[in-house]
Amino acid sequence: MSDGPAIDVRGLTKIFSGRTVVDNVDLKIPEGQICGFLGPNGSGKTTTLRLICGLLIPDGGEGEVLGLDLLRDRHRIKEQIGYMTQKFGLFGDLTIRENLEFIARVYGLDRRGERVDAALERLGLETRSDQLAGKLSGGWKQRLALAACVLHEPRILLLDEPTAGVDPQARREFWDQIHQLAREGMTVLVSTHYMDEAERCHEIAYIAYGVMLVRGTADEVVAQSGLHALSGEGKGADRLAAEIEGLPGVEMAVPFGTTLHVCGTDPDKLRAAVEPWKERFRWREAEPTLEDVFIHMMRNAHDNSVIERP
């Protein structure tokens, strides 16, 4: 339809009883892109998703979703969005088939039987279609929920922590499917806490305390952070974490098995800090991880917000 971005919102703001949960958030996602939405718990990710799919009315801001006005065309936007809630939102006391048929009817789809059959086949659930949805395991529930979300072939998919509590293999399959859908032109905005998932996104948006802090590809985000890292290897290196973390120039010291990963914003201070253990362990330059970057940003954001509020 339109050549513009699938999602383009500006200055999105939502206030719940005096507390600004989403603060002036801009978000622009081109069609066919997968955008990873990250941030600590309670940072406003779910609220932002709800604002975009019309479940909440923003208190400020404007924008277009698929070229439709976010404020005026809520109902038309709903028809073209698939939203997968954090909690399993299908009916546990309906069978798998009944759930899908319900969704098909609600969206007024033609060839209902065909579509539901196709979805069941894709899921590999044809033989269990008469089983109650509530009886499914976590991984299957998640797959069913995704199937229900995309049944009406939405142009935008909003996923709210879709893989929480799902085993690695199911997660891998889930992400393969997301990429397949994106190739077909679907725009995906997915919130997650998993760094490996963030790295599978075309773009990352990091939000903390309602404020969007950074956007870009995973590499860009790491480069922009200005963080430097060292890793020390040797027997007992991991035990040093607590000792080193307090030192000037060391922002984080994280043990990984027998190695210790330290990072800070000033490379010289960082090197000076590990000087006393130069002989005992082998130190080398390392890449800061996305996790380092996010924890670093979260700490700073928190400081800011504390100062801002009198």
Add this chain to the structure above:
Amino acid sequence: MYERIKAMIFKEMHQVSRDRGTLAMMFLMPVIQLLIFGYAINNDPRHLPLAVEANDNSAFTRTIVSALRNTTYFEVEEIVRSPGQGERLIEEGKVQFVVTIPPDFSRDLVRGQRPQLLVTADATDPSATGNAISAIGEAVNSGLRHDLIGPLGQGPPQSAPVDIVIHRNYNPEGITAYNIVPGVLAIILSMSMVLVTSLAVTREVEQGTMENLLATPLRPFEVMVGKIVPYFIIGIVQMFVALAAAALLFHVPFTGPILLMVLSTLIFIAVSLALGFTISTMADNQLQAMYVSVFYMIPSILLSGFAFPFRGMPLWAQWLAEILPMTHFLRLVRGIMLKGWNLSLALPEMGVLLLMLLVLTVVAVRRYQDTIA
């Protein structure tokens, strides 16, 4: 063990104290209900509306009226003079008793011929009329005996001057089932309809399926209608079962048109469903919805005229009962089943129910929003 039980007790108390709505209801509702029912309910109703049809214009009419008044059982609302008028007042439910004074009453009375005095009672609710009826004979006779002294006192002094003839209309044998069975139909319907729908929305919110529903193109009105229709069908089945039982097992007479009965019941089912849905949109959780439903049911049973005579209640309680859909439905059921009401007699009560339906639907649709929080 005691420590563990104590842990459980404190946990439970904390949880209860967090749910302000339920807590308020648990303390406030009993007090309110206690006050209302304590003062409103009266098993020996007095000041019942009565009309005197005086076909014989004599001084004895006044004696009879004041004798009736002195019993405190009756409030003489009207004195009518044309034959058949009293009967009509009973049919419309304006009065509960009519005392008919026959044309030659005073002549026969003075001659000591023990004239008949006809007392017609609306016996659709036998318990409401029993005590009052037994008070009539003694009151009228002793009142008249007072008048019949001197030259007029010709009859034997011990015998009663008049012969009281009692007609229990609509339920001549005073069969309790005739009154109870239509009432039970009303209770079954409102119990199941209100309770089930009151949980309808809160359940979806608690289970987390509401968020999913709201993200779809479903509109509030569509959700409401979709949730109500299945229970409407269940209500219709309940109605036919109850009507069949009334006719076949309890032999309740169906004197009015059955179609009118069905129509009234359909309206009542719709009102109950709309009320349940409204409760559902206001309650924070299923527990609160249950509480409100139960607290609606109690006055519906006690104040509507089902369990206790409506006219036995003080006026303020009668006004309160007018708000309850059950009160109006009960009048309709008794009116149509036992009194043989036709459409024009039933229309006022049906109108009230339809108005309630309209108001509740507007409130429910307004309250139910397609956004969360």
